[in-house]
Amino acid sequence: MMPGGDQEPGSYYVGVDVGTGSVRAALVDQRGILLAFADQPIKRWEPQFNHHEQSSEDIWAACCVVTKKVVQGIDVNQIRGLGFDATCSLVVLDKQFRPLPVNHEGDSRRNIIMWLDHRAITQVHRINETKHSVLQCVGGVMSVEMQAPKLLWLKENLRETCWDKAGHFFDLPDFLSWKATGVTARSLCSLVCKWTYSAEKGWDDSFWKMIGLEDFVADNYRKIGVIGADVRGHGLACEGQPVTSRLAIICGTSSCHMGISKDPIFVPGVWGPYFSAMIPGFWLNEGGQSVTGKLIDHMVQGHAAFPELKAKAAARCQSVYAYLNSHLDLIKKAQPVGFLTVDLHVWPDFHGNRSPLADLTLKGMVTGLKLSQDLDDLAILYLATVQAIAFGTRLIIEAMEAAGHSISTLFLCGGLSKNPLFVQMHADITGMPVVLSQEVESVLVGAAILGACASGDFTSVQEAMARMSKVGKVVFPRLEDKRYYDKKYQVFLKLVEHQKEYAAIMKGD
Numbered sequence: 001m002m003p004g005g006d007q008e009p010g011s012y013y014v015g016v017d018v019g020t021g022s023v024r025a026a027l028v029d030q031r032g033i034l035l036a037f038a039d040q041p042i043k044r045w046e047p048q049f050n051h052h053e054q055s056s057e058d059i060w061a062a063c064c065v066v067t068k069k070v071v072q073g074i075d076v077n078q079i080r081g082l083g084f085d086a087t088c089s090l091v092v093l094d095k096q097f098r099p100l101p102v103n104h105e106g107d108s109r110r111n112i113i114m115w116l117d118h119r120a121i122t123q124v125h126r127i128n129e130t131k132h133s134v135l136q137c138v139g140g141v142m143s144v145e146m147q148a149p150k151l152l153w154l155k156e157n158l159r160e161t162c163w164d165k166a167g168h169f170f171d172l173p174d175f176l177s178w179k180a181t182g183v184t185a186r187s188l189c190s191l192v193c194k195w196t197y198s199a200e201k202g203w204d205d206s207f208w209k210m211i212g213l214e215d216f217v218a219d220n221y222r223k224i225g226v227i228g229a230d231v232r233g234h235g236l237a238c239e240g241q242p243v244t245s246r247l248a249i250i251c252g253t254s255s256c257h258m259g260i261s262k263d264p265i266f267v268p269g270v271w272g273p274y275f276s277a278m279i280p281g282f283w284l285n286e287g288g289q290s291v292t293g294k295l296i297d298h299m300v301q302g303h304a305a306f307p308e309l310k311a312k313a314a315a316r317c318q319s320v321y322a323y324l325n326s327h328l329d330l331i332k333k334a335q336p337v338g339f340l341t342v343d344l345h346v347w348p349d350f351h352g353n354r355s356p357l358a359d360l361t362l363k364g365m366v367t368g369l370k371l372s373q374d375l376d377d378l379a380i381l382y383l384a385t386v387q388a389i390a391f392g393t394r395l396i397i398e399a400m401e402a403a404g405h406s407i408s409t410l411f412l413c414g415g416l417s418k419n420p421l422f423v424q425m426h427a428d429i430t431g432m433p434v435v436l437s438q439e440v441e442s443v444l445v446g447a448a449i450l451g452a453c454a455s456g457d458f459t460s461v462q463e464a465m466a467r468m469s470k471v472g473k474v475v476f477p478r479l480e481d482k483r484y485y486d487k488k489y490q491v492f493l494k495l496v497e498h499q500k501e502y503a504a505i506m507k508g509d
């Protein structure tokens, strides 16, 4: 889609969103309307189980391709700002900013340890055993997906080929802003959320010394970077909006649950509180589920009826998910679609639990399997998986509320928010209305909002948010189905209880 001919020449912003599977870019105007969109897949390597790697050169090349596509035909002088968002993966460069291998093979194309990489399990156990006070700000337990355990892994496993040669360790969004500007300043968001930096107190030397990464302290954190901009003082959130009662959920390969508060709230198993990491002046708690979109893809693609599904969806020019949703509507008969899983239950932690249990040893579970392998069976397993993800969100919300949050409304964005079944199940299972933004690619509008703020065209993040993001659809929960979902939630909680019992039995003599 290109800018409409009847439009006044104005200011444009570019948003670039680097997800796990692809890079997307959008050209957005001052009203937050998306005028052009492009995407491009990015490479991923899984050289061994739990090792996930990418290439910063490949990602940057993809960013350039999609950006060039969306600005085609536009006078570059009208492009006022560019914003990035990206996964929290670790990029390693040498002192001359060249990629360094993060693998035993010495393949320097693969210089990124991805966020979902779980190679640093023993390192994170040791970090958690220190019980250092910085851990209070990551939910009490550090996740293997954060940067400190990954850095320690590099030091302990690739000392000569990587650690000793490293000049720069970037969080991926900060790598992208360095590539775009040549400035190595880091974002407060990245450093606070994934690197234990405190917006109020700075780095805690004692933590890095205690975990064995005293090198950073001696080096004055040069390889990790310093804060580029003081984001405090931008004022409060959108006028008249009770922002602290909203929970934003970014649902892609994983789901991230972003809740804010005026005072710090400590939620066991939920990352944060992080000051000013998302909205200036507010504390952020970030709950999460490590695999959601990836889990749905895994369950659907691994089923015996997947080839049949693929063929039938292609014949109708539909995505497999649109086909499955209409198939479920067909087989539900008179009952609500969610009731098809009365005897099929899933525990969704196929890649460990990020929140609120913060237990990376947890595994996935399915109960209620039959011998059938047909399309009905696949559709119902897909439904049960979507429901399990929504129950996981309910568990996170309950933990946040028990600690002091008061949440009434969910705001969903990301690839999974395009799936009406996923959205409805989140409303039904949490009992809360779900707001979707008018612009389907709202994550990209968010990145463009950052670019708009950087351009100085808006005085604050809040002003840009109010002007450029608009509510689209609101999906209300089917309250009449509440009793059914409450019962399924009881089963959901039993599943994890039983899984822990099984582990205890197997550990015993």
Ligand SMILES: Nc1ncnc2c1ncn2[C@@H]1O[C@H](COP(=O)(O)OP(=O)(O)O)[C@@H](O)[C@H]1O
Pocket (backbone or CB within 6 Å): 018, 019, 020, 021, 022, 251, 252, 253, 254, 292, 293, 294, 296, 297, 319, 321, 322, 414, 415, 416, 418, 419
């Ligand atoms: N149109 C759609 N309908 C249903 N599911 C979708 C759709 N588009 C994307 N998804 C799901 O969203 C997930 C990817 O979301 P996305 O935000 O693109 O991910 P990421 O940011 O992690 O690259 C996929 O796992 C896929 O299952």
Ligand SMILES: O=C(CO)[C@H](O)[C@H](O)COP(=O)(O)O
Pocket (backbone or CB within 6 Å): 019, 020, 021, 086, 087, 088, 089, 115, 145, 251, 252, 253, 254, 255, 256, 286, 288, 290
């Ligand atoms: O840890 C995270 C953010 O704190 C995300 O889960 C990670 O960055 C992946 O994002 P996505 O699922 O959109 O690819």
